[in-house]
């Protein structure tokens with residue numbers, strides 16, 4: 226096949242989209258078919274995803290797609306899941322990873338199983354919402370099958386059950402060395418046999434859409450292809466890197482900051498630094514740490530009733546830098562709630578003046594994120610031995626000029642910003658490879674570099690001020 230159009234379903238924590246991607250020799254063009262908000266809903270004190278609302282939007286997006294799609298792929302945020310009963314019906318609405326049901330659970334499981342065993346087996350960073358800890362907090366009495374969110378949607382589209390490997394690697398239950406479900410951990414956790422479905426790789430065929438889906442969308446016989454169903458795996462597949470010496474920041478609700486490796490790093494130093502080894506396309510390892518990301522800004526905007534963002538960013542760019550800082554990775558920032566107040570209190574505790582205006586709060590958030598990007602990239606390089614000459618910042622955050630500029634300054638490295646829709650592109654390109662329209666990962670990345678609008682930010686100095694700020698917060702200097 227030399228030309229084909231693929232649909233990409235890409236669900237982020239704050240918004241989802243269905244895109245059409247037309248791939249031809251030397252060209253990839255994305256068209257937006259549908260974009261929709263992803264608003265969590267609190268019911269009876271528990272924070273849920275509105276999974277049926279999301280699925281309805283996926284069907285609407287597919288209905289808007291041109292005829293003749295070669296296939297569709299689904300990716301979403303990681304770790305969360307739906308449970309099916311023995312008849313294949315969803316038992317309850319999936320719970321949001323920011324829900325408080327896991328409070329204290331990770332500490333309990335870590336004490337029982339030991340950090341060394343958990344890290345040596347899964348290579349995963351310790352985050353309170355990893356699937357393994359959610360399962361320990363969940364009622365599994367009626368559960369026959371666990372499906373991660375993209376696998377759940379693929380199941381509703383095709384009737385086929387499976388667990389795509391890149392996303393499975395975020396559960397804490399996949400063995401990082403051989404890519405299979407860890408029998409040892411499953412036994413220790415007493416998880417029901419058969420709960421976790423068979424694994425599949427990005428690029429594998431999942432099936433064709435069910436008759437009811439074909440009738441709803443008008444795409445009879447549409448094939449569903451597994452992609453890097455963890456959104457970060459798809460995003461990093463579309464990083465327009467032209468050398469191996471790159472770092473990346475997949476920047477949206479989270480900033481996922483690290484390097485791409487051939488093999489996991491499972492050292493004690495890596496575990497202590499809480500670095501993760503997530504599965505990528507073609508067996509690559511995403512060696513990274515989660516930085517709290519634009520969630521801090523999104524929650525401020527929500528608290529302020531949705532003010533004009535470009536105007537606020539322009540004002541924040543005029544606020545003197547590095548006067549107020551937070552450690553964005555403080556767990557106190559994880560749950561939803563009054564973010565400006567939490568930021569002000571954190572500043573005060575750290576010996577900084579409280580932000581007096583919204584623009585000062587925004588500047589505080591962006592300076593703090595840039596500083597965390599710097600610290601994390603330096604740590605990734607040190608722990609993995611991979612040198613970094615350039616930082617690729619992809620995702621929605623690449624539109625935020627102030628954040629890109631501050632990140633270049635903080636890191637003392639050029640930042641190449643874009644593509645904005647890296648995740649949807651990675652989703653499309655993985656399908657294109659599976660259907661023989663494209664060669665390997667390097668070819669995909671070269672195509673992105675050659676065709677997508679990118680902006681380059683050179684560092685403009687100020688190293689000593691950034692180093693002093695990092696030292697003040699106790700971060701990697």
Ligand code: LFR
Pocket residue numbers: 237238301302303304305322455456457477478479481515
């Ligand atoms: C990004 C992401 C991160 C994951 C977090 C929670 O959207 O997938 O990689 O750590 O969401 O699932």
